Amino acid sequence: MGLKSAVLSGLCDASDKKREIKNIRIGVKNMYKKGKYQESDRMSDLICGNYPMLLVMSRFGIALGFGEKNIGEVCRQNQVDTCTFLTVVNFLAEDVPAESADFSLEELMRYLHNAHDYFLRFRLPNLRAKLAEAVTDCPDDVAFVIRKFFDEYAAEVDKHMSYEEKVVFPYVRSLLKGEKSGKYSISIFSKRHDRIDLKIAELKNILIKYYPGAGSDALNGVLFGIFATEEDLLSHNRVEDCLFVPAITALELQ
Template sequence: MLMYSSGYSSDMRMCDLVCDRYPVLQVMSRFGIALGFGDKTIAEVCAENKVDTETFLAVVGMSVNRSGGVELSGAVAVRSLLSYLHNSHSYFLGFRLPAIRRKLIGAVDCSLSDVSFAIMRYFDEYAAEVDRHMAYEEKSVFPYVEALLAGEKKADYSIDVFRRQHDQVEARLHELKNIIIKYYPSGGTNELNGVLYDIFTCEEELASHNAVENELFIPAVERLAADGPGEARQEPLSAREREIIVCVVKGLTNKEIADCLCISTHTVITHRRNIASKLQIHSAAGLTIYAIVNKLVELSEIKDSISDTSA
C-alpha cells in the first residue's frame, strides 16, 4: 500500500479523495482521469487509466502540502509526469487564461477608462509571456526528456538550463491582481469581483504547477540523466489485489471470490485485469508461482486445488 505524507494511500477510494480535497479534480484531469469511477480505489483508477499510482500520489501530496517534492521525486515515473505537465499547458493556454480574458472584457469597459485599457493590455502581455514560457518547455525541455527516456543523452542540453530559465510565471498575475484591487476606478461590479476570484485561483494553480516542475520534475529528470531509463518499474499490488491472487491460486471462481470478499463479480474481473497488467502474468499457474515466491500462500494451502486441476 502506497502512503504519502498527505495521508492518502493507494487503497483509498478515489471518490473519498475527491470529496476530501476537491482541487484533486484538476490533478485528475491533467492525468487524463475521467469521472465515473464508482467505488474503485486510487490504485485501481490509476491502473485503468495507465497512470503511475506513485506519480499521481506524489502530485496530490504536493497539491496538499506544497512541500516534500524533492523527497518524492525518486518515486515518480517521468513519462507519467511529462504527460501531466503537457496537459497542464493545454489547460492554462487553451482554457484557463482565455476564460479569464473573456470575463475581464465583460467586467471592464475599455472605451470608458484608460485604466481598463491598460489592464487588458497588461493581461494580454502576461498571457503571451506564459505562452512563450510553456512553448519553450514543449519545444526544448520535453523533447530532451523524451530522448533520455529512449536512452539517448544530448550533449547540447541539460535540465539545469531549464532550472536557470524557469521563471515564476505566476508572479505577474499576482501583480495584476493587486493593480485591479488598488487602482481600478470605484464602482466595481460583481463581474469584476468574479474575475478577481478566478485570478486568485489561477495564481494558486500556477504556483502548484511550478512547484511540481521544480520539486518533482527537475530532480526526477536529473536522476534519469545520471542513471539512464533503466527497467520499467513494476507498480505494486494493492492489498485487495493480493487477496484476490490468493483466492485465484486456491482455485476459487470469480463468483466465489466475489462472495468471499463481499464485492461484485465485475469488481473481481477488474481487479484480475489490473493484476495481469501490473505483473504481466495471465494464467492461474503463473499467479500460483508468483504467490509462492512472494509468500502470499504456502504450498500446503494450494495442494488440493492443484490436485483437482490435474485430475
C-alpha cells in the same frame, strides 16, 4: 493621482507579493485534509477532502463517474501509473518533497503537458473573456491598461510553457531512450525557469487598488479567478521544480 502614474508608482514590491502569496497558501491549506493518500483510499474521498485534486485528476486524463472505486482501481482503469498519480497528489497536499522518486517521468510529462493545454487553451482565454466583459463600463484608457496587463501575463505563460513543450520535453524523451546530448542539460531550464507571477500580481493591484468604477459581481468574480489561477500556476511550478527537475537531474547522471 491618475491611473497610469498609479500603475507605475503604486505596484506592490516583492516583499508585499511574497507575504500575499504566503497568506493565500496558509488560508487555503487549512481547508484541506492533511496526511498521505494511499492507493486504497477512495478517489471520491480524495476529491471531496481536497478539491483542487480535481484538476490533478483531470490532467492525468481521469474523468468523473468512478463510483466507489479506490485510487488504485481508478488509475488502472484509466491506464495511469498509480505511483506517479499519488506522488503528485501527496506532494501538492502536503507541500513536501516526495520521499521516493519511484514514478514515471513519461507519465509526469503527460500530466504537465495536459496542464499546459488547460492553461493556454481553456483557463486563460476564459478568464480573459470574462475580464473584458467586466471592464466594459470603465473608461476606455483604463480598460486598455487592464487588458494589456492580462495579455502580457498570458504571453509570458505561453512563452514559458511553449519552451517546455518544444525544448525540455523532447530532451527528456531523448534521455529516456539513452540518448545524451552535451549541448543541453536540465540546469539550463532551471536557470531560465523564472517565476511568471509578477504580471498577475500587478494586474491584481490595478483592480484592487486603482479600479475607478463601482464594484460588481462580474469584476469580483474575475478577481477571484485571477487569484485561483495564480495559485494553480504556483502549484504547477512546484511540481516542475521539486519533482520533474530532480528526476531529470538524476537521469542525466546515470
